Amino acid sequence: MRLRSFGATSLNVSELCLGTMQFGWTADERSSFTVMDAFVEAGGNFIDTADVYSRWSPGNPGGVSEEIIGRWMKERGNRERLVVATKVRGAMWDGPDGEGLGRAHVERAVEDSLRRLQIETIDLYQCHFPDSNAPIEETLSVFSDLIDSGKVRYVGCSNYSPELLEAALKAADEKKLARFVSLQPHYNLVHRGEFESALAVLCEREGLAVIPYSPLAAGFLTGKYRPEQPLPESQRAERAKGHMTEQGFSVLAALDAVAEAHRTAVAAVALAWLMAKPVVTAPIIGANTPQQLAELLPAADLVLSADVLSALDVASAGM
Numbered sequence: 001m002r003l004r005s006f007g008a009t010s011l012n013v014s015e016l017c018l019g020t021m022q023f024g025w026t027a028d029e030r031s032s033f034t035v036m037d038a039f040v041e042a043g044g045n046f047i048d049t050a051d052v053y054s055r056w057s058p059g060n061p062g063g064v065s066e067e068i069i070g071r072w073m074k075e076r077g078n079r080e081r082l083v084v085a086t087k088v089r090g091a092m093w094d095g096p097d098g099e100g101l102g103r104a105h106v107e108r109a110v111e112d113s114l115r116r117l118q119i120e121t122i123d124l125y126q127c128h129f130p131d132s133n134a135p136i137e138e139t140l141s142v143f144s145d146l147i148d149s150g151k152v153r154y155v156g157c158s159n160y161s162p163e164l165l166e167a168a169l170k171a172a173d174e175k176k177l178a179r180f181v182s183l184q185p186h187y188n189l190v191h192r193g194e195f196e197s198a199l200a201v202l203c204e205r206e207g208l209a210v211i212p213y214s215p216l217a218a219g220f221l222t223g224k225y226r227p228e229q230p231l232p233e234s235q236r237a238e239r240a241k242g243h244m245t246e247q248g249f250s251v252l253a254a255l256d257a258v259a260e261a262h263r264t265a266v267a268a269v270a271l272a273w274l275m276a277k278p279v280v281t282a283p284i285i286g287a288n289t290p291q292q293l294a295e296l297l298p299a300a301d302l303v304l305s306a307d308v309l310s311a312l313d314v315a316s317a318g319m
Contacts (some may be wrong), residue, residue: 001043005208007181009154013046015130019284024064027288032068038290040077042297046083048284052090062092066116074118085124085205086113099244101131101139126150128135128158140177156182162198187212188318189270190243204279215274215283217243223266250311264298271299273312
């Protein structure tokens with residue numbers, strides 16, 4: 001797996017990023033360790049998590065994914081070879097300042113993430129999603145302090161609209177505060193408009209790294225969802241079900257043809273389409289087992305011709 005420059009930073013990251021929302025949710029600790037081992041063995045060095053993962057699961061208090069990653073890094077002794085990203089914003093405790101991007105929450109949340117990850121510095125600390133109750137200057141100010149203290153190297157954001165992202169970049173420049181270096185958007189073959197409408201142009205203009213989440217549309221772009229077939233057993237089936245439309249299945253048909261021609265998995269083709277976009281740095285992939293990961297890794301070596309990319313663009317136009 002090749003390395004790519006991470007926007008305007010000094011970081012170099014693998015062209016696929018390992019997402020870890022499933023760790024401690026649909027993958028137990030042992031399985032999570034084997035997935036991370038396989039990812040690193042394949043040349044991956046970029047791991048993304050969030051403090052809130054996976055608080056929605058019964059019995060999960062949040063922070064479990066970070067704890068699993070922390071124990072794995074400690075056991076393997078490989079922290080210095082990795083780029084570790086996590087996110088802040090979600091509800092993590094009851095009472096005042098239990099969530100959000102205000103100073104009080106962020107200052108406590110970053111200490112908790114550092115403790116769970118068992119590291120001294122977070123390479124990329126991201127706003128998980130916006131907080132209308134916290135002025136952007138307050139968030140960027142506390143981020144600046146975290147960078148100055150050495151607890152964070154760079155900061156980024158996720159799920160920001162073009163207007164919010166542009167306002168944040170402007171505030172950072174005008175007030176000499178920490179500047180977002182990356183955006184984590186929802187972007188894939190069947191969910192293009194949200195990112196491509198204005199965010200892509202903004203990210204390219206401002207030199208931001210782009211690390212799309214849900215690049216396989218909650219599993220829909222793996223090819224497991226087919227017309228007149230029962231839904232597969234999956235925690236994400238209801239989300240993927242929303243893509244089961246006439247055009248969605250047309251996209252799958254186009255992917256099938258390319259996958260057959262290249263003798264690879266449908267999911268690898270969907271990822272390769274994303275990776276061919278010049279503005280994209282590294283799609284965030286997820287896997288419960290090394291076997292699932294193995295279906296995705298060929299995307300790193302899959303080069304799609306201009307004609308193939310154009311055909312996939314046409315099949316998914318307007319989505």
